[in-house]
Structures are given as structure tokens and as C-alpha cells.
Amino acid sequence: xxxxxxxxxxxxxxxxxxxxxxxxxxxxxxxxxxxxxxxxxxxxxxxxxxxxxxxxxxxxxxxxxxxxxxxxxxxxxxxxxxxxxxxxxxxxxxxxxxxxxxxxxxxxxxxxxxxxxxxxxxxxxxxxxxxxxxxxxxxxxxxxxxxxxxxxxxxxxxxxxxxxxxxxxxxxxxxxxxxxxxxxxxxxxxxxxxxxxxxxxxxxxxxxxxxxxxxxxxxxxxxxxxxxxxxxxxxxxxxxxxxxxxxxxxxxxxxxxxxxxxxxxxxxxx
Numbered sequence: 001x002x003x004x005x006x007x008x009x010x011x012x013x014x015x016x017x018x019x020x021x022x023x024x025x026x027x028x029x030x031x032x033x034x035x036x037x038x039x040x041x042x043x044x045x046x047x048x049x050x051x052x053x054x055x056x057x058x059x060x061x062x063x064x065x066x067x068x069x070x071x072x073x074x075x076x077x078x079x080x081x082x083x084x085x086x087x088x089x090x091x092x093x094x095x096x097x098x099x100x101x102x103x104x105x106x107x108x109x110x111x112x113x114x115x116x117x118x119x120x121x122x123x124x125x126x127x128x129x130x131x132x133x134x135x136x137x138x139x140x141x142x143x144x145x146x147x148x149x150x151x152x153x154x155x156x157x158x159x160x161x162x163x164x165x166x167x168x169x170x171x172x173x174x175x176x177x178x179x180x181x182x183x184x185x186x187x188x189x190x191x192x193x194x195x196x197x198x199x200x201x202x203x204x205x206x207x208x209x210x211x212x213x214x215x216x217x218x219x220x221x222x223x224x225x226x227x228x229x230x231x232x233x234x235x236x237x238x239x240x241x242x243x244x245x246x247x248x249x250x251x252x253x254x255x256x257x258x259x260x261x262x263x264x265x266x267x268x269x270x
Contacts, residue, residue, distance in 0.1 A: 072117040079114075080161035083107070087164040095176025095224045101231040102172045104165055108232030111158045115243045118154045122244035125150050126251060133254055140251050147248065154244045155237070165231050176224040184217055 091104075099105030125146065132138045191214055253261060 069117075069120060072114075072120070076114065076117070076157065076161070080164075083161045084164045087168060091168055093168060093172035095172050095180070095227060096220050098223070100223065100226055100228050100233070102169050102227065104169065104231040105233065107165070108162060108230070108236050111162070111232060112236055112239060114158050115239065118158070118240060118243040119246060121150065121154055122247040125244070126247035129248060129251055133251060140255055143248075147245070150244050151241055155240055158240055159230065159232060159237075162230050162232055166229050169227065169229050169231065173224065173227040173229070176227070177221075180217075180221045180224050184221055187214065187217055 093102030093104065095102060097103045097105075101108065129140070129143050129146070132143075133140060191210060195210065
């Protein structure tokens with residue numbers, strides 16, 4: 001009987017890879033392994049089972065995922081090439097345009113269409129962090145550097161194509177500041193000579209259009225001064241920064257026990 005148990009021992013260990021060792025003593029008990037992270041590969045191909053998760057991952061799941069992901073990268077490449085060609089001609093940009101980008105603000109708003117690829121990048125990073133949290137000895141707080149890098153790289157992917165307009169906008173901003181600065185200097189000199197000179201003008205100050213013109217000129221100069229060198233505003237950058245963080249947000253709940261989370265939810269509801 002003991003010889004039979006010893007001969008079947010290796011087969012028991014091979015069929016149950018989660019068992020670190022098999023005690024062949026009187027009780028024949030199995031000692032489980034300690035909590036350790038699984039290998040990097042998601043599944044092992046099993047030739048004896050054609051419908052295993054490994055074959056599904058290798059034949060269907062991974063190729064479809066790679067096709068969709070590289071398709072988005074190709075679209076981003078086409079978008080970059082299109083913007084580069086558009087920026088080659090000498091565009092006439094108005095420094096006083098209300099969008100603070102010389103009239104190119106709509107180009108920055110178009111980058112919001114890439115939120116799907118940023119969300120997919122966030123899913124990949126969240127999966128790596130979840131593996132380290134649930135199977136390793138790490139916590140969610142230790143991934144703060146990786147999260148910052150994720151946000152920076154994701155924004156760089158989307159904002160980098162807009163850098164082709166930087167020389168045009170910078171040139172328009174510099175020309176606008178020179179032109180409106182000279183005009184403002186001339187206007188304030190005339191305004192001071194008329195209203196602050198030694199002789200009081202016959203025109204009444206109350207209701208004069210000169211005061212309103214002075215204020216409008218100051219507003220126009222502030223618009224020129226506040227131009228964005230990159231044609232994208234905060235209203236477009238903020239959603240792009242949030243998209244990669246959405247998949248990783250549930251992992252923050254791992255820092256609190258489940259009973260404590262439920263108690264806070266019940267306290268908030270009731």
C-alpha cells in the first residue's frame with residue numbers, strides 16, 4: 001500500500017499545482033502554498049483541452065485586442081499626419097480670437113474623440129496594479145508614481161500632435177502683443193492728453209465713449225496676452241486626464257476593509 005501511494009505522489013502534485021508538497025505520513029495531508037503572484041502569462045495552453053481558456057486567449061482574445069489597440073494607434077498616426085500637413089501653409093491667425101488659440105481652439109476640442117484609447121490604456125494599467133494588489137505584497141498607494149506616469153504618457157499621446165501649431169500660435173501671439181501694445185500706448189497718451197491735461201474738455205465725462213473704449217482696449221490686450229501656445233484648453237485636458245484613472249478608481253477601495261466601506265455607505269444612505 002505504501003509503494004502505491006509513493007508511485008501516485010508525483011501525479012497528485014502535477015494535477016494540483018497549487019499544492020506545494022504532499023505529506024505521505026499517516027494522515028496524507030496537503031500543505032498549501034503561501035500567497036504568491038501567478039506567472040505573467042494569463043493562461044497555459046493545454047493540448048488535451050481544445051476549449052480551454054488558454055486557446056481562447058491565444059486564438060481569439062489576444063488578436064482581437066491587439067487589432068483594436070493598434071487600430072487606434074494607426075488612427076492617432078493619421079491624425080498627427082493630418083495636423084502636420086494643415087500647419088504647413090501660412091495660416092492667418094487672429095490674436096484677439098475669443099478661443100485664446102488664434103482661431104484653432106476647435107482643433108484641441110477634437111482630441112476628446114480619443115477618450116476610448118485612453119480608457120483602454122487605463123484598463124491595462126489597472127489590471128497590472130490589481131495583480132500586484134491581490135496576489136502580491138503591495139498596496140494601491142505604492143502605485144502613485146505609475147499613476148502619474150500613466151496620466152502623463154496618455155496626455156502626451158493625444159497632445160503631441162497639436163505641437164505642430166506651436167510656432168504659428170507663438171508667432172501670432174508675439175505679433176499681436178506688439179501691435180496692440182503700440183496701439184494701447186498711443187491711445188492712453190491721447191486719452192491722458194484729452195482728459196487729464198491742463199485744459200478740461202468741453203465734452204462731459206459722464207457717458208463719454210472714451211472710457212468704454214479704454215476698457216475694451218484693455219480687454220483685447222488681455223486676450224492676446226492669455227493666448228495658449230498649444231491649441232487646447234482646460235475643458236479638454238481635464239476629461240482626458242480622468243479617462244485613464246476610471247478603471248483604476250475601484251482599486252482604491254482595497255485600502256479599506258469591506259465592513260468599513262459598507263458601514264460608511266449605510267451611514268450615508270440612512
